[in-house]
Amino acid sequence: MRETPRLEIRQLVVDDAPFIQTLLTSPSWMEFIGDRGVKNEADARWYIRDVQQANYEKYGFGLYLIYEKALLQPIGLCGLLQRDFLDAPDMGFALLDEYAGKGYAREAAEAVLDFARSKGYSRLYAFTIQHNPRSQGLLGRLGFSHTRTMPSPDGRHEFWVFERTL
Known part of the structure; x- marks a missing residue:
């Protein structure tokens, strides 16, 4: 998909399953994104x-x-999702905890923003749960604005909805 100075950002392949199991069962994924039913490889x-x-x-x-070229290993996910209730894609990102706070998510997200522009999208959404200030801060630095709140599908959280014009 895209390459940055530190990262290769590419489509997932089935051989990525061990990493996906680790990421989707990590404490931060479970807390901020939620259980996706991934328990094993x-x-x-x-x-x-x-x-x-x-x-x-x-x-x-x-x-x-998100593959870190110098470390020769995957460190997270970043990309676009299409929700049935939205008129434009929403951007999502997640890193293994040990790679948070090092600029990787921003670098990957900027590449995804460029990708979205190249596909002709003029607007993107993003969601966080209310108690995720790190992601909210990154979205602000990427030019997203908090526009509203809405309940999560399971009713357990309140989502903060962000929007950005491209």
Whole structure:
């Protein structure tokens, strides 16, 4: 998809399953994003194949693997999601905890913003739960503005909705 000075951002492949299992079961993923039903490597293969690869085919985008070139390893995900209730994609990102706060999420998100522009999108959304100030701060630095709140689908949290014109 894109490359930056430190990162390669590419589509997920089934061989990424061990990393996806680790990320989607990490404490911060569970706290800020929620359980996606990935408990083992077989579930991670399902998530890659039937969710993300299906999104690539259906929408031309999805979540992409963030691969740190100097470390020679994956460190997170960043990309676009299409929600049934939105008229434009929303941007999402998540890193393993040990890579947070080092500028990786911003670097990957800026590449995804460039990708969205190249696809002709004029607006993007992003969501965080109310108690996720780190992601909210990054969205502000990326030019997103908090526009409203809405309940999460499970009713357990309040989502903060952000928007950005491209």
